[in-house]
Amino acid sequence: MLKIDNLHVSYGGIRALQGVSLEVPDGKIVTLIGANGAGKSTTLRTISGLVKADSGSITYDGQEILGMPINKILEKGIALVPEGRRVFTNLSVLENLRIGAYLRNDKAQIEKDLQWVYELFPRLKERSWQMAGTLSGGEQQMLAVARALMSKPKVIMMDEPSLGLAPLVVKGIFDIIRQINDQGVTVLLIEQNANMALKVADFAYVLETGRITLTGTGRELLVNEDVKKAYLGS
Amino acid sequence: MLENKSQKRKNAWIAFLCVLAFLALIFCLDQWIKPTDKLGMLLIVLQKGSVYALAAVSMNLLNGYTGLFSLGHAGFMLLGAYTYAIFTIPDKSRDAVYQYFDAAIRFSIPEKLSQHMGGFGTALGVFIALVLAGLVAALMAWLIGLPVLRLKSDYLAIATLGFAEIIRAVFQWSKLGPITNGSNLLKNFARASKFKLEIAGTKLSLSTFVPVLIATVSITLIVLIVNSTYGRAFKAIRDDEVAAEAMGINLAKHKMIAFVTSSFFAGVAGATLAMVLSIAQANNFKSAMTYEILLMVVLGGIGSITGSVIGSLLFVAASEWWLRGLDSGKFLGIEAPNIFRNGFRLVVFSVIIMIVVLFFREGILGEKELPDLFRKKKKDPAKEAQS
Numbered sequence: 001m002l003k004i005d006n007l008h009v010s011y012g013g014i015r016a017l018q019g020v021s022l023e024v025p026d027g028k029i030v031t032l033i034g035a036n037g038a039g040k041s042t043t044l045r046t047i048s049g050l051v052k053a054d055s056g057s058i059t060y061d062g063q064e065i066l067g068m069p070i071n072k073i074l075e076k077g078i079a080l081v082p083e084g085r086r087v088f089t090n091l092s093v094l095e096n097l098r099i100g101a102y103l104r105n106d107k108a109q110i111e112k113d114l115q116w117v118y119e120l121f122p123r124l125k126e127r128s129w130q131m132a133g134t135l136s137g138g139e140q141q142m143l144a145v146a147r148a149l150m151s152k153p154k155v156i157m158m159d160e161p162s163l164g165l166a167p168l169v170v171k172g173i174f175d176i177i178r179q180i181n182d183q184g185v186t187v188l189l190i191e192q193n194a195n196m197a198l199k200v201a202d203f204a205y206v207l208e209t210g211r212i213t214l215t216g217t218g219r220e221l222l223v224n225e226d227v228k229k230a231y232l233g234s
Numbered sequence: 235m236l237e238n239k240s241q242k243r244k245n246a247w248i249a250f251l252c253v254l255a256f257l258a259l260i261f262c263l264d265q266w267i268k269p270t271d272k273l274g275m276l277l278i279v280l281q282k283g284s285v286y287a288l289a290a291v292s293m294n295l296l297n298g299y300t301g302l303f304s305l306g307h308a309g310f311m312l313l314g315a316y317t318y319a320i321f322t323i324p325d326k327s328r329d330a331v332y333q334y335f336d337a338a339i340r341f342s343i344p345e346k347l348s349q350h351m352g353g354f355g356t357a358l359g360v361f362i363a364l365v366l367a368g369l370v371a372a373l374m375a376w377l378i379g380l381p382v383l384r385l386k387s388d389y390l391a392i393a394t395l396g397f398a399e400i401i402r403a404v405f406q407w408s409k410l411g412p413i414t415n416g417s418n419l420l421k422n423f424a425r426a427s428k429f430k431l432e433i434a435g436t437k438l439s440l441s442t443f444v445p446v447l448i449a450t451v452s453i454t455l456i457v458l459i460v461n462s463t464y465g466r467a468f469k470a471i472r473d474d475e476v477a478a479e480a481m482g483i484n485l486a487k488h489k490m491i492a493f494v495t496s497s498f499f500a501g502v503a504g505a506t507l508a509m510v511l512s513i514a515q516a517n518n519f520k521s522a523m524t525y526e527i528l529l530m531v532v533l534g535g536i537g538s539i540t541g542s543v544i545g546s547l548l549f550v551a552a553s554e555w556w557l558r559g560l561d562s563g564k565f566l567g568i569e570a571p572n573i574f575r576n577g578f579r580l581v582v583f584s585v586i587i588m589i590v591v592l593f594f595r596e597g598i599l600g601e602k603e604l605p606d607l608f609r610k611k612k613k614d615p616a617k618e619a620q621s
Contacts, residue, residue: 048480050476050479069484070479070480070482071482071484074481074482075482080480082476082477082480086474086476086477086480088469088470088473088474088477088478089473089474090469090472090473090537090601091466091469091470091473095466095469098466099466099467099470099481099483100481102463102466102470102481102482102483103481103482147481151481151482
């Protein structure tokens with residue numbers, strides 16, 4: 001289980017997170033919703049080690065991971081799908097996937113995982129030799145997810161996977177999230193598309209200006225009046 | 235997958251045989267053409283061209299593959315050239331070369347080794363001096379990389395450019411005369427024009443073969459690095475630093491590896507340049523040299539190794555050979571008026587470069603490699619083969 005306790009993060013005096021606590025149980029989908037600037041991305045970036053925290057603790061399976069270097073956290077099995085896809089545009093799809101497995105040394109298993117990822121995303125297999133920059137937005141998002149999966153994570157964190165995608169493509173992405181979760185991978189999801197996120201999530205947290213203000217199961221928040229008003233637009 | 239591997243091996247073999255055939259051709263050219271012949275310019279172009287090709291490819295490793303825009307290349311080449319020269323000047327010429335100073339380093343590696351192993355010792359000594367030249371450049375790269383690699387894009391370029399100018403000034407400083415000979419040139423060291431192979435009494439010239447061989451071996455090593463997992467990490471850093479970091483790639487470490495490796499080969503290129511020119515002088519390694527190399531990289535295509543090689547060979551051939559006729563007033567059989575003489579060649583050359591840059595925005599090859607162009611016709615199986 002991934003557990004965050006009283007996490008404080010600031011960027012040069014601006015306090016982005018002011019005591020965030022949340023839990024991500026194994027094998028579940030947990031979502032974090034909130035407006036722009038609420039601190040969603042900061043939370044993920046702090047977990048993955050890209051951003052340093054002021055205080056608080058992040059534990060995974062009881063072990064403190066706050067302050068560990070990025071590669072150690074990745075080796076523990078926590079992978080990040082960064083916001084805005086960020087695929088390596090001048091590398092082929094296959095090369096992108098191989099970089100996902102950069103920290104691993106088990107060659108045979110990497111080949112197997114490559115087949116597994118290609119089964120999950122047949123579209124990527126077709127485009128294996130294409131430069132990632134020539135893929136469509138939806139395909140690039142698939143690649144970003146697939147690339148993170150190549151590190152064989154136990155927890156995959158996704159930062160706004162639906163950003164800038166057509167509604168039908170977004171639906172496809174959420175199907176994939178469910179599919180990955182069915183295979184036993186824990187998912188921590190950040191979304192602006194609260195409707196979709198809450199439908200797919202087991203647990204959900206609402207983040208407002210650096211603080212958790214609401215928590216519950218996905219279904220509970222979906223019918224909560226405050227959430228409806230603020231994020232679901234009805 | 236299995237078929238892929240055998241294809242890959244086959245391609246590697248083809249490349250290896252092509253290189254071998256190329257080297258054999260150079261060796262034969264070395265025997266057939268005398269430097270005084272009309273075609274003698276071809277040898278000079280091949281010698282200088284291969285040195286610049288190595289310099290361009292090593293710069294491409296950094297600027298094209300890792301995305302670190304560095305302009306310190308001339309500085310590292312200078313370090314390599316001096317290291318090579320200082321450690322190969324024969325003892326008896328030492329005092330004549332350092333005529334105004336008392337030479338501090340009196341140690342010629344090829345000479346020391348040839349006392350024990352004869353001709354083979356000389357060759358080994360030259361090889362060791364070359365590696366040493368690379369190592370000195372690499373060590374310096376590591377030292378200045380510690381602070382400088384934290385900078386990005388233009389700032390990195392300015393800092394490395396400054397470093398190269400400082401190095402040049404330091405080497406010309408008279409207080410360092412006992413080592414660097416101040417602003418005077420170093421000469422009489424092991425040079426390409428003296429390289430010969432003696433088999434059963436017949437002397438075979440190696441003066442073009444050796445520089446080409448050094449460049450070929452070094453470029454092959456760089457190709458292997460680019461195609462390794464390190465190379466993939468370099469390209470990932472170039473495309474997106476944040477994403478690369480999120481994949482667990484240690485940015486500082488990989489940037490340093492790329493910088494040090496690139497500088498190592500720049501040092502070797504500098505040493506080979508000294509070997510070809512028969513002199514080493516700090517004044518030759520101005521920032522203009524870095525720009526020339528950068529121009530070759532851009533002309534060939536940033537991120538293409540064969541592009542860099544072709545770019546530098548064309549550049550050297552055009553500036554040293556094909557356009558020479560303009561200076562003497564005759565070009566393609568046309569008698570040029572007097573005002574066009576002396577220096578007009580450079581004007582024509584600049585115009586040609588401008589035209590190339592205008593019509594080939596991404597350089598001659600772009601990001602492709604030369605073999606990719608042949609493969610285009612049969613699309614799918616060829617693409618599979620690259621894995």
